[in-house]
Amino acid sequence: MDLDLSSVEPFRAEVRDWLRRNVPATPSPSLETEEGFAAHREWERTLAAARLSVVSWPEEYGGRGASPLEWLVFEEEYYAAGAPGRVSQNGINLLAPTLFAHGTPDQRERVLPPMASGEVIWAQAWSEPGAGSDLAALRATATRVDGGWRLNGQKTWSSRAAFADRAFGLFRSDPAAERHRGLTYLMFPLGADGVTVRPIGRLDGKPAFAELFLDEVFVPDRDVIGDPGRGWAVAMSTAGNERGLTLRSPGRFLAAADRLVTLWRAHGADPLLRDRVADAWIKARAYRLKGFETISRADDVGAEASVNKVFWSELDVELHETALDILGADAELDGDWLEGYVFSLAGPIYAGTNEIQRNVIAERVLGLPRETRR
């Protein structure tokens, strides 16, 4: 057992040096606004030009073939440098792993390089008005037509869809099948004929997500991922990624916790807040070490990814709540901590609510009996 990181120190030094020279001195506007979205897309191009936008991908798609440890180190340096948020994260963290696992070579070649460069930004299209936590209740349809499929129905809570270029999601392709069966995983342009995007203001009013209305939207066969009718299994491999390490890397929380400690000191080191500040720092460190533990494992984490999701999403809220309490009466004013706080509040809800995650932990990790459903 060891925590010897010396083999990745040269890579760390290279990343740190590049970030020191390239991270914008003044922060970009919020990426949940039109202006900020454009600025963050431009930043993705800059990252990609240095082959730093998707370090863990194979070189042929714009990456560096970095090891999981190198990726963790990249993330630590990235957030420690205060670099901009990743506007392309839904594509990189959700769709790309699905394509690596289930996509065709043609799909990877078409989709991944423009994703890596920020040329195409992806949104997810999972939830529907009647299918949130109960995703298998989804009703939007994909109907077989010559050469492809026609999509109809409504998707909602589609993160970044207000300004994104394309979306991926699940559709019911077999009207006779129920629940997890008869679903198909498809990709489609948000600018296609028949797609209406209605931005939704999140808690602070910024259009961070959108509703999608789909009316006879044509999708060619080549944009189906995996076998038609088997979309649930394809999507669940993505969900594992979303709940595991990749969506919220330890580096984010390490950097935020260090800033929290600095903020606490700058505001007089109030002893009444000391335990909460220390706790945020300790938990960020725990998440880092858990990450090292995870990548040291030979087996797949499986349902244990749910333990990660509950932990980081609650840590994120607690950390930002503590920052706002340090700021006192100024907490309500626009600023980075408030933006981070509003963002953190969504964490326990998206990617499977923490209540659903706790059911998964109880039933699939601890082995408690499934609820008798009526």
Next chain:
Amino acid sequence: MRFALDAEQRLFGDTLHELLTGAGTPALTRRWAAGDHDRTLWSALGEAGVFTLTVPERHGGTGPLPVELVVAAHELGRHAAPGPVVETLAAGALIDGSGDAGPAAEWLPRIAGGQAVVSLASPGQVRRALDADAADLVLLADGESLSSAAPAGPAVRSLDPARRLFPVRAAERLTAGPAVSRAAATAYDLAALACAAQLLGLGRALLDATVEYARTRRQFGRPIGEFQAVKHHLANALTGLEFARPLAYGAALSFGSPDFPRDVSAAKAAASDAAYAAARIALQTHGAIGYTDEYDPSLWIRKIRALRSAWGTPAEHRARVLDALRHG
């Protein structure tokens, strides 16, 4: 980088688990609480190498081996083993670090071999000596002075019936000098780390017992583990323990670096909270039966409450983390 126990370390843990299962620690604990200080288990732990971990090779040990210390303490906690095991392990580091002019030659080989039961106290950090009446040696580390000590009164009752705590006073000075205070600091950190690992083992065992109870106890015509209110409690207990464990092993790996005290404190604070939450959840899930003296899980519940504040409270350790960040 490979942040996982190797095969030998896992085998060490498995061996201790088997040994402690065979020893029947709940009955042993109740006898220990009544004053029966039989040393059969102590000798077996000695043969398995537990007491070599903080004693260097030149005195018959294998130490310092902080990762193995965490492995061993986790198993001792998992079985709620009685006796001053952590104190004896800390004494190994304290005596060794105090220099060979002190009691090292006399006591370290006996500690390493499992022939000596040692307890200790230190003003401001460890107020009372655990099981001083069962010990062959009681140490009192006070600043730069290391003395032997003797009970200064009867045992004070603890919530954990197996923890018999004695006020002590110095008897004979063994050695003195700056090495003593440095050794005492290291011994304290190793003990706090071992205590954190004990807490993780205690919490994990309670969680396992509670899951089993929730699978079999039926109310309203179904196992209570079907109810989300119960499920979510148990999921929370697991989450806390899962994220405290890597802190303990991370701290073990920083032994010898300037970060060691900070990392130990992070581990002790997190392990105390995680184990205590697991204990509360175990008590609540078991209901009235868990609240009884005679039901064995109550031994685990009570030991967790005691160890949460032993070797530094969570608040003290959080303060130590923030102090270390200021100076770091």
